[in-house]
Amino acid sequence: MAELEQGHAPERTLRVCALYPDLMNIYADRGNLLMLERRCSWRGIGFEVAAAGLGEGVDPDAHDLFYLGGGQDRDQRLCALDLVQAKRAALHAAADRGALVLGVCGGYQLLGHRYALGDEEIPGLGLVDLETIRSDGPRLIGNVAIEVDLDGDGTLRTLAGFENHAGRTQLGAGERPLGRVLKGHGNTGSSGAEGIRRDGVIGTYLHGPLLPKNAWFADWLIARALGLRQLAALDDAFEDAAHAEARRAAGV
């Protein structure tokens, strides 16, 4: 980028807080961060990522996007207890001021009130009104595609990915899903709903990782986080092919 070669600091910087990047990283969900980093740097937008692990607090004002990937029940349990003890108030403050919070699969489940496994209950952040119950039934596994209207203007776009979860997630009556299932299982396997969206708080079961398979969504997050109406176009030949392949795998 010309302005970087001239040694100028980028005008804008996307500041990301990665929550438990080592523990909550199933299906290489951390690749989502790499995708954000690349798409920022290709445009001359700065990118900073700070990790917040077990026992570490977070500054609600220091980041534009808080990210929590997926995890096994065991790792989720560890992180859930820490989230509630060490990070809950800060994440509520961040969401209240409009920061983005993105949770994928196990991370998505922890955005809600609880994840119940038989007699045990893993506490959640309570950022959104949902709860998840681990089912004895089959895991919900496979390629998945959903239709989303992120700007609420009737423009429908597709997110494609891969899901693998034992939990079934029920949204509270006042909540809206992220999207409508086109192919795959989604929140419960039968509701037709996938994920959740309340303002800047977004949860989804889609791994992939999600963003490399859906470059347009990475850009939507960057633009929203930075308050930009439009981002410079990139040569997306590879990204478009990855998206097309993910859709094809899901059968849409």
Ligand code: GLN
């Ligand atoms: N452990 C959770 C479940 O099985 C989430 C799994 C995941 O993140 N892929 O429902």
